Amino acid sequence: MVTAAGGVGAVTRRTLATPLRTPPRPTSLWADVRARQEGTGVSDLIDTTEMYLKTIYELTEEGITPLRARIAERLGHSGPTVSQTVARMERDGLLVVSGDRHLELTEVGQSKAMRVMRKHRLAERLLVDVIGLDWEYVHEEACRWEHVMSERVERRLAGLLDHPHFDPYGNPIPGLDEIGEERTPVGFLDGVAPVVTVAVEAGGSTKGVVARLGEPIQTDVELLARLAQAGVRPGSEIAVEKNGNTVTVGAPGAETVLDLPQEVARHVFLRTS
Numbered sequence: 001m002v003t004a005a006g007g008v009g010a011v012t013r014r015t016l017a018t019p020l021r022t023p024p025r026p027t028s029l030w031a032d033v034r035a036r037q038e039g040t041g042v043s044d045l046i047d048t049t050e051m052y053l054k055t056i057y058e059l060t061e062e063g064i065t066p067l068r069a070r071i072a073e074r075l076g077h078s079g080p081t082v083s084q085t086v087a088r089m090e091r092d093g094l095l096v097v098s099g100d101r102h103l104e105l106t107e108v109g110q111s112k113a114m115r116v117m118r119k120h121r122l123a124e125r126l127l128v129d130v131i132g133l134d135w136e137y138v139h140e141e142a143c144r145w146e147h148v149m150s151e152r153v154e155r156r157l158a159g160l161l162d163h164p165h166f167d168p169y170g171n172p173i174p175g176l177d178e179i180g181e182e183r184t185p186v187g188f189l190d191g192v193a194p195v196v197t198v199a200v201e202a203g204g205s206t207k208g209v210v211a212r213l214g215e216p217i218q219t220d221v222e223l224l225a226r227l228a229q230a231g232v233r234p235g236s237e238i239a240v241e242k243n244g245n246t247v248t249v250g251a252p253g254a255e256t257v258l259d260l261p262q263e264v265a266r267h268v269f270l271r272t273s
Contacts, residue, residue, distance in 0.1 A: 053113035066103040120146035121167035136224035170212030170234030196265035199242035214267030
């Protein structure tokens with residue numbers, strides 16, 4: 001077995017191929033995100049309000065209660081900075097802080113967040129389907145594009161891309177009806193469960209079809225490259241098995257299988273029905 005230091009914890013790679021050689025990486029998932037943003041200038045191109053709106057949208061989409069602490073973790077902002085930004089957004093009518101401290105987007109905030117996410121995921125499809133960018137670099141690049149894309153460009157992109165409903169990672173493109181497209185079907189999480197849940201419930205080796213990769217995984221370039229080598233992509237059938245504190249995943253005939261830490265396996269989703 002070959003162990004590589006990954007941005008989301010140790011990812012063990014069983015393979016006959018020569019292992020990838022990379023410099024040491026942060027051990028925290030969100031520390032890795034921050035390091036990549038600081039190293040590439042992504043943070044200079046991001047609208048803070050849109051970034052917060054999109055993060056709350058992502059958390060809600062993933063079934064995670066949106067709290068200021070979760071935003072701080074994902075964006076690497078200090079607690080006071082997050083609180084100040086959230087307070088400003090509340091004054092601007094974009095969200096409300098409920099009695100139990102979770103954040104709820106207002107109708108205006110939800111609409112703005114949905115538009116940012118739509119631009120982001122359309123940009124991802126363009127980068128993969130037309131430009132041919134390797135999928136491990138797509139999410140980061142789309143984070144730049146989402147803040148500068150006009151609705152006119154969105155409409156042209158939807159036609160150019162043959163009217164997609166999902167991004168390259170299996171996540172739905174929201175609000176397509178606003179740009180004259182057919183609305184993406186709702187209920188994309190129905191019959192879908194995290195790999196770690198599937199593995200635990202199976203009690204042994206089982207198989208399933210990859211439905212989607214959550215947003216947190218998309219920020220780790222090395223992990224995405226290794227998942228691709230293991231054949232773990234939306235639409236592919238993979239074998240899954242719980243091994244101690246990790247979950248082994250891999251597609252039949254793939255050049256490698258991976259032992260994913262549970263932190264990572266929570267963001268790989270399989271279709272269960």
